[in-house]
Amino acid sequence: MKKRLGSCLCGQVKYEVKGEPIRVGICHCANCRRESGSAFTFYAIWTRDNFRATGETTLAHNGQRFCTRCSSHMFAYDDDEAEVQLGSLSDAPTNLVPTYELWVKRREPWLAPVPGAEQHLEDRHTRRADDDRA
Ligand SMILES: [Zn+2]
Numbered sequence: 041m042k043k044r045l046g047s048c049l050c051g052q053v054k055y056e057v058k059g060e061p062i063r064v065g066i067c068h069c070a071n072c073r074r075e076s077g078s079a080f081t082f083y084a085i086w087t088r089d090n091f092r093a094t095g096e097t098t099l100a101h102n103g104q105r106f107c108t109r110c111s112s113h114m115f116a117y118d119d120d121e122a123e124v125q126l127g128s129l130s131d132a133p134t135n136l137v138p139t140y141e142l143w144v145k146r147r148e149p150w151l152a153p154v155p156g157a158e159q160h161l162e163d164r165h166t167r168r169a170d171d172d173r174a
């Protein structure tokens with residue numbers, strides 16, 4: 041089974057994900073922008089069984105975990121799933137392609153939609169942006 045490795049900036053926290061993710065997405069929402077300090081987040085979901093981490097992390101209010109030393113943000117998990125911020129993988133590019141985008145109404149106007157990716161105006165349960173053309 042394919043393994044991917046990741047770590048924080050200082051290397052104190054390391055993790056491994058096995059196999060292909062359940063889904064890969066991009067989110068442009070206000071929380072993702074604030075949390076990352078960037079225009080969007082790029083993440084994927086693996087089953088909890090296929091995710092393993094070592095090192096010390098702090099748990100933020102929204103379930104995200106940060107390195108206690110360098111404060112890099114890499115993942116969140118519960119008993120079922122792990123959500124990994126793909127920019128923290130060791131190999132770049134990751135060759136993982138988003139199949140959906142969330143909160144596209146917050147997307148920067150200079151940023152093009154990912155070809156073929158579902159476009160959701162808000163979260164995954166709201167109508168798609170392309171419904172507007174119907
Ligand atoms: Zn660190």
Ligand SMILES: [Zn+2]
Binds near residue numbers: 068071073
């Ligand atoms: Zn978001």
